[in-house]
Amino acid sequence: MSDLPCVVFGAFDRHNFGDLLFLHLLAAQLRGERFAWAGLAARDLRRFGGHRVTALGTKRRGHLIHAGGELLGCRAYEAAVMLLDPAAAAQVIARYDRDPAAATAWAARQLGTARALPYVAGRDAVASPGRLIFNAVGGVDWATLPVNTRAEAKAALAAADWVSVRDRITLDALRADGITATLCPDPAVMVRACCGETIARYAARGEARAVRAAFPQGYIACQFSAEFGDDATLDALAQGLRAAATASGLGVVLFQAGAAPWHDDAALYDAILPRLPDGLARRFASLHLWDLCALIAASRVTLSSSLHARVVALAYARPRLTLRPPQGDGPDKRDAFVATWEPDALPGCVASADLAPAVAAALAVPHAQREAHAASLEAAYRSSLAEWRPLLSGQ
Known part of the structure; x- marks a missing residue:
């Protein structure tokens, strides 16, 4: 058991089948650890079988474990819209879908972070001497990301203590960019x-x-x-x-x-x-x-x-x-x-x-x-x- 809490981070702040599963799976496999569940926003999804999560950065830092999912391809505007209710999402899409610059600025305000891939957090979110883990994440669109977006994510991945990805397309793309990673099945197996x-x-x-x-x-x-x-x-x-x-x-x-x-x-x-x-x-x-x-x-x-x-x-x-x-x-x-x-x-x-x-x-x-x-x-x-x-x- 670690002296530091394990902050498990991912897209379990919204209703999506796989993301709701990830916290249960890690909790079952890392018995004995102390956990904090973090997303981009504070949400309570317990009525759907999920968890009550807080926004990353609002609780004590510890180890940071990216729990899985297509985190290397989820851009800020998409992430922010998916945290809204359907009516609010429709209004935002109508307002920003054809104005990428305004959409990016709105997403940064909404999420409280300027990260282009907001579910990819780096060493600054980890306590010292905590570990930064990326567990079976995906990013099949990695090669098509804007250069600045990819560079930001590369810095986070390069600082990690462990990176595993869930498919060969992502693995090959990261290795082509000089990032060390291993292959691991999706956690839902x-x-x-x-x-x-x-x-x-x-x-x-x-x-x-x-x-x-x-x-x-x-x-x-x-x-x-x-x-x-x-x-x-x-x-x-x-x-x-x-x-x-x-x-x-x-x-x-x-x-x-x-x-x-x-x-x-x-x-x-x-x-x-x-x-x-x-x-x-x-x-x-x-x-x-x-x-x-x-x-x-x-x-x-x-x-x-x-x-x-x-x-x-x-x-x-x-x-x-x-x-x-x-x-x-x-x-x-x-x-x-x-x-x-x-x-x-x-x-x-x-x-x-x-x-x-x-x-x-x-x-x-x-x-x-x-x-x-x-x-x-x-x-x-x-x-x-x-x-x-x-x-x-x-x-």
């Missing part, structure tokens, strides 16, 4: 090992239990982001879901993984239901972290645009595939994760038109193979953690 008992309790009650009763033959757990919001895209997705459900004999359960701006839009889930045959699909209303985990863990297939919905399905050895946004014109964090960690037998990122054969392919992968793969990534994550945890005790 540990969810079954760390939180399985809690998830099992939630599976036995509420909506998670109700959907199993509604679809005794099993169901496709389906999530999609606001990027799927136009009518043509919703029509195509509905056609793909109908074909996949008909071919597999499964029901469809629609769930929302993120309620923060620029994540999922609840209205789209209501809009797609009338496009599907009666009785084929139902809406999963809960936004609670453990309800969502229970839904995914019991699914026959998980289909999502959310990376962490896929990773939780992986941890539970469920068949899975990623729904490719219609605007996708190049590799993103989802493609990067699949290319780095998933076996070739499992579908990667697929278009709506290809859902039926992709679901069939995912279901065809033997359960034993999926279990072995989940165990291998869990072991890889444990190995990475074992390398940096001793740093907290001065070793």
Whole structure:
């Protein structure tokens, strides 16, 4: 155990499925440490299964652990908007989206920091002799960041005691810039090992239990982001879901993984239901972290645009595939994760038109193979953690 508290820093100051998980996972794996949870703003997300977090810098400094996520690509304006409620976010977007300079100035005022990548904190946020850790972070857009933004983040990474990243695109980009980093699976591969008992309790009650009763033959757990919001895209997705459900004999359960701006839009889930045959699909209303985990863990297939919905399905050895946004014109964090960690037998990122054969392919992968793969990534994550945890005790 360290004499200093561990300040765990990340984007768990807003409702997003994966970010809400990270604090639970680190708390389970770093037992005996003293924790403070920090984001860019003080927020209380306990009603969603998250934590009560403070703004970085408002509590005693200690070790600083970046908990994971696409932190190396989250720019200040995006981060600030995602901390707003939907109505306020819409007003800000209308005001600043076409004025980058004004947007940058507004974000700095809103967040209380001028960092271009505000979730990337450097040595100045760490107590002496504390450690600066970047744990399984992502940054697939690193090479396209403005030069000044990249230089600022490079300084923070160069000062770190440990940097691990969750995909090869980020790893190669950082190494090309002279930054030492190692590869580590996303922290969410540990969810079954760390939180399985809690998830099992939630599976036995509420909506998670109700959907199993509604679809005794099993169901496709389906999530999609606001990027799927136009009518043509919703029509195509509905056609793909109908074909996949008909071919597999499964029901469809629609769930929302993120309620923060620029994540999922609840209205789209209501809009797609009338496009599907009666009785084929139902809406999963809960936004609670453990309800969502229970839904995914019991699914026959998980289909999502959310990376962490896929990773939780992986941890539970469920068949899975990623729904490719219609605007996708190049590799993103989802493609990067699949290319780095998933076996070739499992579908990667697929278009709506290809859902039926992709679901069939995912279901065809033997359960034993999926279990072995989940165990291998869990072991890889444990190995990475074992390398940096001793740093907290001065070793």
